Amino acid sequence: MSRKRSMGRPINGVLVLMKSAGMTSNHALQKAKYLFSARKAGHTGSLDPFATGVLPLCFGEATKFSQYLLDADKRYIATFRLGVATSTADIEGEELARVDASGLSAAQIEKALAAFRGDILQVPPMVSALKVNGQPLYKLARKGQVIERQARAVTIYQLDILAIRLGPVAEVDVDIRCSKGTYIRSIASDLGEALGVGGHVSKLHRAAAGCFTEDQAVTLEQLIEELGERSADVLDHYLLPPDAALEAIPKLALSNISSHYFCQGQAIMDMRVYRLGNQGDTVRVCREDGLFLGLGEITDDGRVAPRRVIATGT
Incomplete structure (x- = not known):
């Protein structure tokens, strides 16, 4: 058939x-x-x-x-609500606890947020797509299961306070630039816990993903x-080109003949690769007319070996 x-x-x-x-x-x-x-x-x-x-x-x-x-790194604009803890650490979750946050000051919030800059450890929330033993955590959470999660290292490159609105439920608008795998919900929840009032994300907007x-x-x-x-x-x-997300990777332009053999899976001798990186480094391979062919790896003898070739590059 x-x-x-x-x-x-x-x-x-x-x-x-x-x-x-x-x-x-x-x-x-x-x-x-x-x-x-x-x-x-x-x-x-x-x-x-x-x-x-x-x-x-x-x-x-x-x-x-x-x-x-x-x-890739990401950038988010978010609003944290302090004084209300939810089951998902965001606005969609069930309210678990409410504590009057009117005693908080802007200085207290700013001081507590300082602990979330730089290299930090995060425990992923139960309601997340992270898999444990092949099962997404959110599926386990739907069944009422809560399992122990290992803290993971992430980096917060930038965490700027845009606005603070004090009250029984305080709100903090933040601008965050972070590494992959960062849970903004966890920052909101952990901040609320550090301040003793609980917290969650009420608004989340991704302003950038990679480039x-x-x-x-x-x-x-x-x-x-x-x-x-x-x-x-x-x-x-x-539509942007297939290699639009790869612009940070050094580019090597091959002749039409070399391009043909590269697309057939053959390593190409080209000593110019050493100007682009060292053995084991990845290069973005294009044809002389700019057509993207795929990714290659620099070998120890001055060649570029195909690692990921696109079908349109033949």
């Missing part, structure tokens, strides 16, 4: 989507995939349903490099309006 051919267009590229509140990241992905009539697509790290902001989506061959966005910022992002509503009754290719101008 012949295998059924997958439906959709074989498009390749990165879409910087502005996710709206009230939908899961997967719902946003599937909607965008449908609008572009794309054969293959994947997102690069979930945003909670209540959260908004930058959600890069990879189409086609770009999915091969989504890990670079998963591993992509909200200035580059397009909403689903914009895509729907522009598409109208026309064919999906009218939206292709929103």
Whole structure:
């Protein structure tokens, strides 16, 4: 029996989507995939349903490099509510405790937040996509299970206070730039615990993911309006190249002949690689006309060996 051919267009590229509140990241992905009539697509790290902001989506061959966005630094604008603890450490959870926070001062909050800058240890929340023994924690949480989680090291590169509103339930607006795997909800909860009043995130907006910022992002509503009754290719101008997330990786341009052999899986002799890095380092390989071919690794004898090649590079 012949295998059924997958439906959709074989498009390749990165879409910087502005996710709206009230939908899961997967719902946003599937909607965008449908609008572009794309054969293959994947997102690069979930945003909670209540959260908004930058959600890069990879189409086609770009999915091969989504890990670079998963591993990238992020920037968030968030509001912490102090005085109310919830089951999920965010606004969607069940209220667990309420403590009058009117005794807090701005100076106390600022001093407590200082402990969350730099290299810190975080215990992931139970309601998260982190897997333990192959099971996402949120699935265990739905069953009422609470298991011990290991603290993980993350880095908070920047944590600026934008505004503080004091009262029985105090609010703190913050601007956070952090490493991968950081849970903003955990910062809010841990801050509330440190101040003795509990806390959670009431608003969360991702302003940047890796090299992509909200200035580059397009909403689903914009895509729907522009598409109208026309064919999906009218939206292709929103797609960035498959290597858009790899710009920090040094680039090596190969001749057409060398490009051909690289795409066939052969290591290419090119002493220029030593100007780009050392043995074992990754390089971004392109054809002389700029066409992205994939990622290669510098070998000990001055060659670049294919590590991840895209199908359109042949």
